[in-house]
Amino acid sequence: MNLIDGKLTSKEVRKDLAIEVEKILSAGGRRPHLAAVLVGHDGGSESYVSGKMKACEEVGFKSSLIRYEDDVTEEELLAKVMELNEDDGLDGFIVQLPLPKHISEEKVTETINPRKDVDGFHPQNVGRMTIGMPAFISATPQGIMELLKRYNIETSGKHCVVVGRSNIVGRPMSILLSQKSNHGNATVTVCHSRTPNIQEVCRQADILIAAIGLPGFVKEDMVKEGAVVIDVGTTRIKSDKTKSGWKLKGDVDFDAVAPKCSYITPVPGGVGPMTITSLLINTLKSAKGEVY
């Protein structure tokens, strides 16, 4: 059994990104620039955005943080988005979700210029990904694809089972893995809460992507000997062993499943550390004009 180390891989990718930034600068280019819009003071969002800003610094990107209080109107926020859309000094920006209830996340997402949508949430980027055009791919699926690449895990001709069909993980993973492309070309099955024989379906998987959001859902008898298991679950559960009083638990019953796997991602330390790095990858792609 090999552990897929997302923390280590993330560091390696960031090193590569830093080298690319140096190349751009020494060729006289502009430093890649990511902006984040943060509304309110939700603890999770605060720490996530601050992680993104720090990551920019680490690889040599310029970063900008634009803050609004919880009572910002939708109109004000949309006006800012439209201003950022036109800002030639920016390669990409994100509006940190969730937003307060009086603001339509859908409207905000669709107002972002797809060319600057490094979160990859705009329908135009989702559509481009779906039809195999260059696109900004959202953080978690792109992070998983990067892990599969860097660990040389063959996907072509394999049977991948994706458990979960969310817009941010299950759906894009099922599309990317079956795409006619490197690290695609897999036969892909999407199963979900309405799948009656989900155990049996999972047992067929050469590569199992667990993204259903139910801690410990994937048991030992649902995994084929030698399978690759990617655990996307990150549910907070109570713990008396941590200072915070909680810990992250994945969708996979790790201790029982791991011995059967050829490769497996732990939680934490697997897919999670790749997400911010994916955002950096997209920002660099935008700076280099590789998508649009």
Add this chain to the structure above:
Amino acid sequence: MNLIDGKLTSKEVRKDLAIEVEKILSAGGRRPHLAAVLVGHDGGSESYVSGKMKACEEVGFKSSLIRYEDDVTEEELLAKVMELNEDDGLDGFIVQLPLPKHISEEKVTETINPRKDVDGFHPQNVGRMTIGMPAFISATPQGIMELLKRYNIETSGKHCVVVGRSNIVGRPMSILLSQKSNHGNATVTVCHSRTPNIQEVCRQADILIAAIGLPGFVKEDMVKEGAVVIDVGTTRIKSDKTKSGWKLKGDVDFDAVAPKCSYITPVPGGVGPMTITSLLINTLKSAKGEVY
């Protein structure tokens, strides 16, 4: 075995559309209006576009045909697209593909205003479909979904196998069938040319969508007893029994497979007759403001 009669269903849908048009007009509304842009004189395109114009007439839509010769420049064509984008008297328009080689189909498709893209080819509509938002869905997948609905074929909890991953059929079908929605909620497997055990995968299907473009590919031993089989193949093969010297052959070995099926679409007369009707459905949706 029940035959799914696309010709009959198409007629029924068109009757329903005609009634809707009457309702709009008697409420003082404007007649739905579809325009088609046709470049050159390709025989297939000519007859397809003329079929679309006739279908408009049949249901009471206004239709307009805009013609260009083969030597139209990309610039001219894009200028016309931008003009149509802004035309408030139009509910939707299509640019008939294929286009001459000196014109980028991708650029033309992405220039069309997604709100008028009743072909559903713009990445923004593909993306909206992918994430389950209201969208214009392209003709063949929408036609198949309409057939499944009108024949009351249950998809929830079923295992659908989609053979083929094309942008115009396989990919959208796999997404729609697994979507959290009515006539979705299926477990879906996408297989294709790189699937090693494709026969075995097909045998698992409660609903089999054959869209691989290989005439007669699906044999009797690839189909489970009682399965629903949707044949999307339309390859022209030589025939000495028709005046034209050719006939359409589906991806399914119909005579051998049909007796095992609970439902099956014939070729011709199954999925094909639904495609133009799908375009009408989208045009009406646009007129009623149901998508954007």
